[in-house]
Amino acid sequence: MDEASAGTFEMLCEQIKTEMQNPALAQYELLVSYLKIFLITAARLKTQQHTQAAEDTKDNKEPFILQKLKDSIEEHFKTKHSPADYAEMLYITPKALAKITKSHFNKTLSSLINERIIIEAKRELFLTNKTIKEIAYELGYEDEYYFSRFFKVNADVSPQLYRDTVGYARAMA
Numbered sequence: 001m002d003e004a005s006a007g008t009f010e011m012l013c014e015q016i017k018t019e020m021q022n023p024a025l026a027q028y029e030l031l032v033s034y035l036k037i038f039l040i041t042a043a044r045l046k047t048q049q050h051t052q053a054a055e056d057t058k059d060n061k062e063p064f065i066l067q068k069l070k071d072s073i074e075e076h077f078k079t080k081h082s083p084a085d086y087a088e089m090l091y092i093t094p095k096a097l098a099k100i101t102k103s104h105f106n107k108t109l110s111s112l113i114n115e116r117i118i119i120e121a122k123r124e125l126f127l128t129n130k131t132i133k134e135i136a137y138e139l140g141y142e143d144e145y146y147f148s149r150f151f152k153v154n155a156d157v158s159p160q161l162y163r164d165t166v167g168y169a170r171a172m173a
Contacts, residue, residue, distance in 0.1 A: 001045065001049075005041070005045050008041055009038070009041065009042075012034055012037060012038045012041070013038075015034055016031060016034045016035070016038075019031055019034065063104075065090060065092065065097070065100060066100065066101070066104055066105075068090055069086060069090060069097070069101070069109075069112075072086050072089050072090065073086065073112060073113055073116050074116070076089075077113060077116045077117055077120065077139075078117075078120070078138060078139050078140050079140050080113075080140075081113060081117070081140060083097065083098065083108075083109040083110055083113065086109065086113070097109060114150075114154050115154075117139055117150075117154075118151065118154045118155055120139060121135060121139060121147075121151055121155075121159065122155070122162065124138070125159055125162050125163045126163075126166060132144055132147070132148065132159045132160065132163075135147075135159070136148075147159070148160075
């Protein structure tokens with residue numbers, strides 16, 4: 001409670017005390033009026049505090065949801081590629097999750113998922129001699145050609161060229 005509100009309540013309480021000690025004409029009506037003013041002021045203050053608390057909770061809740069999102073992506077990126085899957089896991093609507101993700105990361109949820117898949121694909125291409133088909137399958141892609149197109153769109157280079165220029169094949173040469 002701020003000082004202005006505290007001052008208002010103190011003033012009202014003093015006026016109520018004074019009126020109770022002064023039995024005069026329409027004392028009851030005046031006390032009822034003071035009480036109404038007191039209750040209206042308290043209700044306004046409660047509404048104001050509730051609105052502020054809701055904003056504070058919202059600010060604190062988003063990072064928790066984002067941490068859960070990051071953990072979920074890390075755990076499920078090989079099997080779940082759809083933003084709706086992650087929204088369902090976090091018990092939030094896809095639209096709300098997209099809005100939170102965009103506001104905090106300035107990226108879409110799809111791009112976060114895609115980035116994690118590409119990081120893992122690059123790691124596999126760089127460190128192992130697995131075929132592109134094996135890597136695609138491990139990352140949840142049944143069709144290696146679809147995976148290759150996905151990789152090229154997101155990494156600006158084909159998986160084979162990536163491997164040939166920076167990966168395992170280059171190290172073996």
